[in-house]
Amino acid sequence: MYLTYAAVYLGIAEGAYNEVRQHVIERAPRLAQIETVQRHFGEMVLSIERTRALVHEAAAQYDRGSLPGENIHMAACLAADETAVEVTDLAMLVGGGVSYAKGNNLERYMRDARAGPVMVPQDDLTKLALGRASLRS
Numbered sequence: 201m202y203l204t205y206a207a208v209y210l211g212i213a214e215g216a217y218n219e220v221r222q223h224v225i226e227r228a229p230r231l232a233q234i235e236t237v238q239r240h241f242g243e244m245v246l247s248i249e250r251t252r253a254l255v256h257e258a259a260a261q262y263d264r265g266s267l268p269g270e271n272i273h274m275a276a277c278l279a280a281d282e283t284a285v286e287v288t289d290l291a292m293l294v295g296g297g298v299s300y301a302k303g304n305n306l307e308r309y310m311r312d313a314r315a316g317p318v319m320v321p322q323d324d325l326t327k328l329a330l331g332r333a334s335l336r337s
Contacts, residue, residue, distance in 0.1 A: 202273035202321070203262060206255045209280035209316045213251070213287040216309040217244050220291035220299075223306075231294065240290045251276075251283040271333055274326050281323055284313035 221241070224231045231237045258276035266272065288310040292299045299306040317323040 202268060202277040203255070203259055205316070205319070205321075206258065206273075206276040206280040209277075209284040209313065210248070210251055210255055212284040212309050212312050212316075213244075213248050213280070216284075216288040216291040216306060216313070217248060219305045219309065220295050223295055237294055240294050244287045244290050247283045247286050251279045254279050271330060274321075274330050277321070278323055278326055278330070281313075281316035284309075284316055288313040 224237070254272075255276045258272045261270070261272050262268070288306070291306055292310055295304075295306050298304065299310075301307060
């Protein structure tokens with residue numbers, strides 16, 4: 201379950217990134233020359249790649265026999281949730297007001313990303329479980 205959610209929310213982050221990148225390149229190329237926009241894209245790439253590495257490592261450990269629900273799986277799920285929110289927030293900021301229009305793909309990605317932290321397993325409960333596990337002797 202954790203790896204499935206991790207893959208879904210990583211996909212949401214990637215979708216939002218690709219959508220706003222296409223918007224800037226095709227419809228608002230002047231934005232690409234602004235350093236703040238370039239920095240936002242750098243932050244999105246860093247967040248996505250870091251999370252992708254964690255999700256792939258969790259999947260590799262699962263393939264080697266780790267059980268669903270182990271710390272690496274919970275961490276991958278949390279990271280993907282947080283990455284989806286972070287990337288969609290930045291994508292909405294770069295995309296501007298048009299991003300918030302109903303039916304806009306970025307608006308849909310934002311709604312989907314915001315669902316992650318409250319879906320089962322909830323992020324707060326998963327963080328609690330991770331913290332408890334890390335404090336066992």
